[in-house]
Amino acid sequence: METVLSIHGLTKNFGRLCAVNQLNLEVKRGQVFGMLGPNGSGKTTTLGMLMEVVNPTSGNFTWFGQQPSSATRKKIGAVLEHPIFYPYLSGRKNLELNAMIKNCPAENIPGVLDLVELTSRKDDPYKTYSLGMKQRLAIASALLNDPIVLILDEPTNGLDPMGIAEIREIIKKIAANDKTIILASHLLDEVQKVCSHFAILRKGNLVHVGPVDDVGKGEETVEVMAYHDDLSVLLSEFIGSAEVKRENGQFLVKMKSGFHSQDVNKFLFSKGITASHLHTQKKSLEKQFLEILAEADGKNIEVRS
């Protein structure tokens, strides 16, 4: 697959603070790439460097295999942090200005305004827009030149549930058009719903990168309920169980790798017990995220001690 973005050893120091540390990353064409991390983990600084508004301390990156320049930036649509427009200009005039900057025809404007459902408000000054409308205008502006890559930084920040759902729908619509999307967020649920790949940053360090589908692979945890007095003892005897815990009146069996819920079922059945509840817990991205962060913290503590 064609590489869209390739980052090598990208570093940014603000005085003594290291905002981004030796970042290496590749984004391929067609990926919806989520960048996760707590606030202040270096997501926006990284994107700022990729869009050349922040000068890197060291390291380099290429877009489409080329050195970054204003020409490569014109092929990218980006909204960093929050929407930025001239407050005294109307939505349409702001887009006209952006079309001039991006060297693309003004005929694209009605289309993108329609997509983000702002056509009825296009002649009102930008400063009269609600936050959701501002976010949508920013997405419209990013899509103006039919970009190959779309960069969105916290696109649902500060929106109400309706607004979040709307933006998510727009992102899905865009992703369906074979565009590469880089989405920075601290909302894990959002990333899991729309992204194909994700990376986790923590205090400027890359701590994880991989496909979203891999989340939930590995050892399973199975919830078990059955009418039997010594179920706990019985379950610990099962060769596939690594750990048995009691929680909310049911047993949580952490499986060894290679064992699944059907093996538990078979085992119980062979002992003459019928399970009244048997359920494999899906590992959410949130859980994985917290685990990875905890792991990274653990490593840090080890290094320090």
Place this chain on the structure above:
Amino acid sequence: MLHLLKIDLKKMTSYRTFWIVCGLYFVTLGFGAASGMEFLKLLASWIEGFGESINISRIPLYHFPDVWLNLIWSSGLLKIVLGIMVVISITNEYTYRTIRQNIIDGLSRWEFLLSKILTNVLLSLMSVIMIFVIGLVTGMIYSPTIELQYLITDLEFFPAYFLEIFFFLSYALMLGVLINRSGLTIIVLMLSQMIELIITANIDDDLKAIIPYFPMKSIWYLIQFPFPRYWFQEIQDFVSWIGVATVLFWTITFNYISFWKLKQADI
């Protein structure tokens, strides 16, 4: 080039403050430049009130070729208004953070600066044309005889006037890029003349020769105060090459400093 100028004009032409300040500048410039004779009449009537009389027709303010230098020097005093407009234009980009979005959207930092510099060129050119037209019209009205050789005398002050305005707008742009805050930038812009005066006043006597090379001084020496010629003093009625070179040097330096600052800053 033209494309970049159009981008900057697009930002400004829907901005009400731009029209107010520019309108103020060009209206004041027009009325101020055209009403010199009326002012003289007023002055004469005042003096008559004290029992003296002056013959204002003997002061050829608007006669060719005097009219050129008189108008150019006087209207140079108004350039501060245009300078404030330039400061507002550049500091707005920092306050709204639109400079950041412009770069993200695909302008290079140099292109962004160039769009501002080109607007400065346009504003300077408009000032030159305005003063030329007013000078031509008032000269035609007030000159007793119109002879081509007088009409074309002193026209070299127009390129110098262009340089003066462009120099000052470049300075305003640089201050905006360095300071970013509109209020503070305007204060520094207005005080720079005074700050330079304080510095030059405290210079050792044997170093006085460098004073004409100070930035704000350099435009005073480029186009010198013309009115002493009406009380029979010598004035410099030509544009000196060393004066042009000094102003040009500062203009290029200011724009280069803007470029350098913009290039290495995180925006």
